[in-house]
Amino acid sequence: MESSYLWATVNLAAHDTCLSLLTASVLYLLLWRLYTFTIRPWLRPSDPKEYPYWIPVVGHLHSFFKNSSRLISDAKRYFHDTGEPFALSVAGQKWYVLTKAEDVTATYRMEHLSYDIFAVEVMRMIGVSEDGITKAFDTTSHPSKKHLVRLCKEYQLEQLSPGNRLEHLVESSIILMNSHLNISTILARGQNWYATQPNPSSPAITVSLYQWISDLFIDLGTRAYFGPHLLSLEPGLIPTFMSFESLSWQAMYQYPRLLSTSMIAAKEKLVFAMQSFFSTPPAHRPETSWFISQIEAETTRLAISPSDSAIFFFQLFWSINGNTRKAPFWILSYLLCHFPHLLPAIRSETAPAILPDGSGGDGGGVNIAYLTDDKLCPVLNSIWEETTRLTAFAASVRFLTHDVHLGGKVLRRGNRLMMPQRQLHFDAKSFGKTAAEFDPDRFLRDPGLKRHPSFRPFGGGTTMCPGRNLAKQTTLAFVAMVLDRFDVELDPPGQKFPRPAEGKPSIGLVDVTEGEDLRVKLTPRRR
Numbered sequence: 001m002e003s004s005y006l007w008a009t010v011n012l013a014a015h016d017t018c019l020s021l022l023t024a025s026v027l028y029l030l031l032w033r034l035y036t037f038t039i040r041p042w043l044r045p046s047d048p049k050e051y052p053y054w055i056p057v058v059g060h061l062h063s064f065f066k067n068s069s070r071l072i073s074d075a076k077r078y079f080h081d082t083g084e085p086f087a088l089s090v091a092g093q094k095w096y097v098l099t100k101a102e103d104v105t106a107t108y109r110m111e112h113l114s115y116d117i118f119a120v121e122v123m124r125m126i127g128v129s130e131d132g133i134t135k136a137f138d139t140t141s142h143p144s145k146k147h148l149v150r151l152c153k154e155y156q157l158e159q160l161s162p163g164n165r166l167e168h169l170v171e172s173s174i175i176l177m178n179s180h181l182n183i184s185t186i187l188a189r190g191q192n193w194y195a196t197q198p199n200p201s202s203p204a205i206t207v208s209l210y211q212w213i214s215d216l217f218i219d220l221g222t223r224a225y226f227g228p229h230l231l232s233l234e235p236g237l238i239p240t241f242m243s244f245e246s247l248s249w250q251a252m253y254q255y256p257r258l259l260s261t262s263m264i265a266a267k268e269k270l271v272f273a274m275q276s277f278f279s280t281p282p283a284h285r286p287e288t289s290w291f292i293s294q295i296e297a298e299t300t301r302l303a304i305s306p307s308d309s310a311i312f313f314f315q316l317f318w319s320i321n322g323n324t325r326k327a328p329f330w331i332l333s334y335l336l337c338h339f340p341h342l343l344p345a346i347r348s349e350t351a352p353a354i355l356p357d358g359s360g361g362d363g364g365g366v367n368i369a370y371l372t373d374d375k376l377c378p379v380l381n382s383i384w385e386e387t388t389r390l391t392a393f394a395a396s397v398r399f400l401t402h403d404v405h406l407g408g409k410v411l412r413r414g415n416r417l418m419m420p421q422r423q424l425h426f427d428a429k430s431f432g433k434t435a436a437e438f439d440p441d442r443f444l445r446d447p448g449l450k451r452h453p454s455f456r457p458f459g460g461g462t463t464m465c466p467g468r469n470l471a472k473q474t475t476l477a478f479v480a481m482v483l484d485r486f487d488v489e490l491d492p493p494g495q496k497f498p499r500p501a502e503g504k505p506s507i508g509l510v511d512v513t514e515g516e517d518l519r520v521k522l523t524p525r526r527r
């Protein structure tokens with residue numbers, strides 16, 4: 001009976017073209033899968049094993065874009081958490097994923113691995129023309145034979161490494177922060193946006209935490225690098241940048257124009273502001289930072305068109321303002337939702353760092369060296385490290401220009417390498433059983449963890465974030481100054497801890513899920 005049924009099916013398939021095509025495709029798929037994920041790994045044991053998928057070429061495209069962090073965790077579990085490098089296929093590209101601290105450290109030391117291909121992809125993604133890209137990688141015209149992307153990295157490092165240039169940037173940021181942190185300024189800037197005064201007879205106000213901090217930090221970053229002129233050309237620069245950033249995943253995933261009109265409109269407005277800024281003679285914008293002036297000179301030397309230059313500066317603006325604001329937001333969210341009892345401890349340990357108004361000094365109103373010393377301000381510094389550990393969602397990436405031997409495997413040239421921070425930071429072998437939880441005392445108990453090879457909130461090697469000192473110093477200054485000036489509490493009390501937007505691609509710290517901002521009451525403290 002059964003064999004006649006089978007025979008009938010085969011017979012039908014032979015006579016029906018569609019059915020026979022379908023049968024052949026299913027057979028092909030089964031054979032391809034058997035070969036790719038069972039036979040080939042057996043034939044080539046030194047190649048990293050590949051996380052299986054069903055659709056050739058497409059691979060894990062859908063889950064990668066939906067939530068790459070979850071995809072990597074699933075793959076890691078699939079390979080029984082051995083820590084060996086493994087491979088993921090996404091849209092025809094093979095990515096090797098490193099999750100073991102030793103392999104990541106070894107890779108950071110390989111300075112010859114290339115990053116340029118990603119720089120080109122980012123430039124294309126944000127709209128730099130092919131002519132602009134060619135000029136940005138021209139090595140012939142500079143005396144040092146370095147291309148613009150390399151020079152940009154070196155100038156950023158010079159601007160942001162400990163020394164006079166960084167001090168100047170931090171000092172001007174803190175002077176500005178000083179002027180931001182009073183009720184009337186917050187109300188004036190946040191009216192119809194993030195700030196309300198529920199009872200006009202009381203000085204207390206309520207703010208949407210993320211919106212308020214974003215406004216303040218983007219203002220700081222913009223003025224520190226571009227002076228006041230850029231904001232006077234485009235007064236809506238900050239909200240426009242925020243709406244661009246919240247939709248920037250559409251640019252990263254190359255969404256069709258028709259489906260990303262808001263993101264494109266925001267980007268074009270920002271690029272236009274950049275173009276207007278650089279068409280203003282430098283003498284009329286004397287507060288432009290050293291770094292921006294250096295890059296401006298380089299783009300002029302390379303005869304990069306004004307429209308390409310504007311996009312290039314927009315990209316720099318994004319890297320300057322994209323991340324830092326998330327750190328003070330997450331720090332205050334952890335403190336207010338889970339550890340309010342630590343607020344007085346931070347207030348008292350940071351009190352000696354607060355300088356009386358007008359006393360100037362190191363940081364114009366706050367002593368940065370004191371705040372960043374983990375012996376003098378142990379709780380605040382431990383919370384900074386723990387927050388960056390738990391909210392870092394980026395990955396360092398490299399392109400393999402030749403075969404590399406790593407973790408007992410051979411990583412083949414022509415493929416890409418990814419080192420996701422989240423896998424390192426959630427590793428129980430490095431951070432113990434509570435690795436996935438926020439522990440405010442973790443770095444206080446064990447300050448050595450700061451140098452642990454699994455702790456990489458700012459990446460590493462040749463692409464390590466040059467802005468890490470600026471980000472830490474301004475964040476700690478902000479938290480100390482806010483607690484000095486205001487009593488801070490959730491309003492209404494008992495709000496849930498905001499969920500991180502895990503599925504969104506990140507260039508550093510994770511964003512907050514839309515609609516989950518905290519409402520916080522600020523009451524001026526009696527002195």
Ligand code: HEM
Nearest residue numbers: 320323324327394396458459460463464465467471508509
């Ligand atoms: C809490 C704040 C910040 C975090 C968590 C952060 C994180 C990162 C990460 C993870 C990378 C990639 C590292 C890698 O590929 O190995 C990076 C690169 C970079 N960051 Fe940051 N960043 C922050 C603040 C800043 C600031 C304030 C600036 C500038 C003022 C900045 C400028 C850059 C630049 C220019 C790069 C590219 C470096 C290169 O490719 O050579 N970052 N950042």
